[in-house]
Amino acid sequence: MFSPAQPIYPVAGIREIEHQLIPSAKPPLMERAGRAAAEDAVRLIMDRPGPILFACGPGNNGGDGFVMARQLHQAGREVIVAFADDPAALPSDAGKAHADFLHAGGTIASDLPSAPSQGWALVVDALFGIGLKRKIDGRFADWIATLNAQPAPRMALDVPSGLDADTGRPLGPCFRATHTTTFIALKPGLLTNDGPDYCGEISVQRLDIDCPACLVPMGHAITPALFETCLVPRPRNTHKGRHGDVGILGGDAGMAGAALLAGRAALWLGAGRVYVGLLDPKAPAVDHAYPELMLRNAPALPRQLTVLALGPGLGQRAEAQAELVSAIAGDHALVLDADALNLLAADPALHGAVAARRSPTVLTPHPAEAARLLGCSSPEVQGDRLSAALALASRFRACTVLKGCGSLIATPDGHWYINGTGHPGMASAGMGDVLTGLVASLLAQGWAAEPALIAAVHLHGAAADMLAREGVGPIGLTAGELIGAARRLFNGWLAQARHTP
Numbered sequence: 223m224f225s226p227a228q229p230i231y232p233v234a235g236i237r238e239i240e241h242q243l244i245p246s247a248k249p250p251l252m253e254r255a256g257r258a259a260a261e262d263a264v265r266l267i268m269d270r271p272g273p274i275l276f277a278c279g280p281g282n283n284g285g286d287g288f289v290m291a292r293q294l295h296q297a298g299r300e301v302i303v304a305f306a307d308d309p310a311a312l313p314s315d316a317g318k319a320h321a322d323f324l325h326a327g328g329t330i331a332s333d334l335p336s337a338p339s340q341g342w343a344l345v346v347d348a349l350f351g352i353g354l355k356r357k358i359d360g361r362f363a364d365w366i367a368t369l370n371a372q373p374a375p376r377m378a379l380d381v382p383s384g385l386d387a388d389t390g391r392p393l394g395p396c397f398r399a400t401h402t403t404t405f406i407a408l409k410p411g412l413l414t415n416d417g418p419d420y421c422g423e424i425s426v427q428r429l430d431i432d433c434p435a436c437l438v439p440m441g442h443a444i445t446p447a448l449f450e451t452c453l454v455p456r457p458r459n460t461h462k463g464r465h466g467d468v469g470i471l472g473g474d475a476g477m478a479g480a481a482l483l484a485g486r487a488a489l490w491l492g493a494g495r496v497y498v499g500l501l502d503p504k505a506p507a508v509d510h511a512y513p514e515l516m517l518r519n520a521p522a523l524p525r526q527l528t529v530l531a532l533g534p535g536l537g538q539r540a541e542a543q544a545e546l547v548s549a550i551a552g553d554h555a556l557v558l559d560a561d562a563l564n565l566l567a568a569d570p571a572l573h574g575a576v577a578a579r580r581s582p583t584v585l586t587p588h589p590a591e592a593a594r595l596l597g598c599s600s601p602e603v604q605g606d607r608l609s610a611a612l613a614l615a616s617r618f619r620a621c622t623v624l625k626g627c628g629s630l631i632a633t634p635d636g637h638w639y640i641n642g643t644g645h646p647g648m649a650s651a652g653m654g655d656v657l658t659g660l661v662a663s664l665l666a667q668g669w670a671a672e673p674a675l676i677a678a679v680h681l682h683g684a685a686a687d688m689l690a691r692e693g694v695g696p697i698g699l700t701a702g703e704l705i706g707a708a709r710r711l712f713n714g715w716l717a718q719a720r721h722t723p
């Protein structure tokens with residue numbers, strides 16, 4: 223069985239849940255959070271000897287730290303708590319947690335003590351959570367530097383201090399956790415941008431609450447459960463005409479490989495027929511390594527296609543621009559990638575035509591392409607990846623993936639998803655072309671755009687992860703190698719899926 227897709231709430235959504243639940247929750251949410259974190263800590267450090275160091279901040283995140291420290295102290299662990307603010311200024315629940323810790327016999331230091339000779343068993347960051355308002359500086363910045371330098375497992379409560387929980391952007395100095403225990407639900411910033419580098423392994427402690435209907439749009443972390451209903455075996459009585467005709471259009475001089483990679487990915491994931499239209503007039507007429515691909519000069523590409531993917535190796539010559547105009551006008555499903563996106567960005571007159579298409583459109587920009595389409599800079603896109611993906615999906619009425627660490631998928635209806643598969647070895651040429659081929663293939667086989675894009679993005683990363691486990695990568699993994707792994711994995715998913723007739 224596939225594990226269920228976990229909900230993700232932006233900070234405003236978590237605040238709404240807290241607002242609804244905190245007044246009546248028994249035991250209080252902070253008590254539950256601290257206890258759950260203490261259980262995670264025990265699992266994490268098992269028999270590792272030595273004291274546990276806590277750095278507690280001036281808000282409720284600090285309160286979680288006091289509860290957790292009290293739990294571990296009462297369980298017989300040596301805990302050292304650093305807290306340098308005025309206890310009277312703590313919010314009420316945190317003030318109570320502070321008092322309870324002292325009452326249980328705990329002691330509090332006003333600065334981080336020097337490391338014990340045998341080292342800390344664990345360091346716990348309870349400085350700031352979702353209440354972070356600005357860059358951390360001064361004493362807290364010094365504390366974070368000291369904590370990050372400890373050769374011990376490092377655990378963050380709720381969010382690594384310094385990380386923006388919505389965007390995954392460190393606002394300045396940031397705790398670098400090896401484990402993050404997050405409360406109530408995942409937040410987008412833990413999963414995208416720099417978030418994964420700062421969070422380490424993440425565990426979600428729901429605190430036994432039922433998330434009430436939340437006013438803020440909610441996303442999901444992708445698992446195959448999201449597209450399981452599309453993983454349907456083929457009838458035995460079938461033929462290639464029922465599994466879609468894919469056209470890949472691109473491959474200008476020197477870039478034929480990009481289009482060929484996309485074509486092979488489409489074929490190996492099950493498309494019925496794959497045509498590759500190449501803009502380079504001197505392009506070969508056959509791919510001898512993969513003769514199943516039907517190569518054409520771009521003008522001779524059949525136009526009666528189920529899906530056209532425009533972009534891999536396309537270049538930006540006038541011919542490419544003309545292909546973009548005609549592709550947008552076609553009534554097939556359309557995937558726009560790479561230079562097709564750059565050409566679209568440069569011609570705002572086409573934007574309305576994309577949004578008005580009746581057949582599904584999928585956009586696959588990386589941050590620089592997204593920035594061109596939105597008329598802003600890449601750092602602005604990276605500064606709020608979720609908003610950028612949602613804006614593109616809405617503006618072009620197209621399912622959109624904003625690629626990069628924690629790829630974000632947004633739909634025109636405002637649904638969004640974050641992908642957790644993949645690794646840094648995928649930062650290499652041709653990976654995007656393969657993704658384009660995978661999504662085109664699923665569209666060709668009748669998948670709706672939303673599950674097709676979710677599945678292709680998840681599969682793309684999961685195939686890379688599988689190869690890395692087998693020793694192929696992370697470093698040195700090539701895009702071509704990914705295609706066979708994606709095929710293997712996808713067939714495994716098909717075999718695993720529960721089929722409701």
Ligand SMILES: NC(=O)C1=CN([C@@H]2O[C@H](COP(=O)(O)OP(=O)(O)OC[C@H]3O[C@@H](n4cnc5c(N)ncnc54)[C@H](O)[C@@H]3O)[C@@H](O)[C@H]2O)[C@@H](O)CC1
Pocket residue numbers: 240244251252255256279280281282283284286313315349350351352353354355356357358359362379380381405
């Ligand atoms: N309210 C509750 O009962 C619960 C709260 N929870 C915890 O509480 C956290 C949120 O608590 P808060 O809203 O109090 O927020 P935080 O504890 O994250 O931080 C808020 C405090 O830090 C200050 N601050 C923010 N940025 C700063 C900076 N850069 N430098 C110096 N000071 C800064 C604020 O002025 C405020 O005093 C969650 O992340 C979670 O850990 C959980 O225990 C669940 C229950």
Ligand SMILES: [K+]
Pocket residue numbers: 283347348349350351378379380381382383
């Ligand atoms: K924290």
